[in-house]
Amino acid sequence: LLPALRNGEIARLKNPTIEDKETRPPTRYNEGTLIEAMQNAWRFVDDEVLRERLKEAKGIGTPATRAEIIGGLKKQGFLVAQGKNIVPTETGLSLFGVLKQADPALVDPGVTAQLECLLDEVVIGKQEMVGAIDAVCDVAQRIISKLKDGASAGGPPLLGAAVGGDAGGRPPTPAMKRFANSIARQKPPPGYTKSGSICRAFLDRHAPKKAGGERLGETGSKPPSPAQVSFAEKIAREKGIVIPDETMASSAAVSAWIASN
Helix, strand or coil, X not given: CCCCCCCCCCCCCCCCCCCCCCCCCCCCCCHHHHHHHHHCHHHHCCCHHHHHHHHCXXXXXXXXXXXXXXXXXXXXXXXXXXXCEEEECHHHHHHHHHHHHHCHHHHCHHHHHHHHHHHHHHHCCCCCXXXXXXXXXXXXXHHHHHHHHHHHCCCCCCCCCCCCCHHHHCCCCHHHHHHHHHHCCCCCCCCCCCCHHHHHHHHHHHCCXXXXXXXXXXXXXXXXXXXXXXXXXXXXXXXXXXXCHHHHHCHHHHHHHHHHC
8 A cells, every 4th residue: 555645756667667568459350249238238328427427328239230230330341341241341430530620419329328228218108208319319410510511621522511612602791701700709600701600600509599598680490399398307406416597498409418418
């Protein structure tokens, strides 16, 4: 055991040595260990509370579909057999990089496991089917919207989003530009004075909200559904956290909070 030490206390080294060692990369997956990793997706989650919740779930896929999922990735050229192991192809690695850059949730096994957990809770009666479906759809819609916004702003052209056409090339309205300037004069996004989609994304991120959840300068902000509110409150109770007031102002904000928790 180490003796009691004080912060800043001077110590002496006795017989110090230098060892030359190399780290080892993680072991390659084979079909069996990859299926096991899909089943135990909780291991890839950092949040301790969420890890415990996901231990009770069935992970990603089901015993009947996991092998089929791997087979589908092979057929699409994303995985390939290398001896006894399964390794990603250049195409697979490129797709992973594009998706991670667009939204890390797309390649986070923990997020997928959370959505699978919702479906498991429907089966055992702990969750209403409509609420689970609404929550999954809201997370998917948030990600799709983010991908389209990224493509319009010059990011990866995913999901058929238009780049350089009407979505990205149409100039913003004078009101949009005045509003963007009024809420954040420092470091506005490049291209916001020429691209309506870039300016709109900037406003969506930074505009303050009025009572009722609408953003200033906008109308028609969709309020969260009862199912969203119920699911968010359930997460808050289980994790012992408080839902910020601004989160409950819109459906999109609740969806983002659910995805991050």
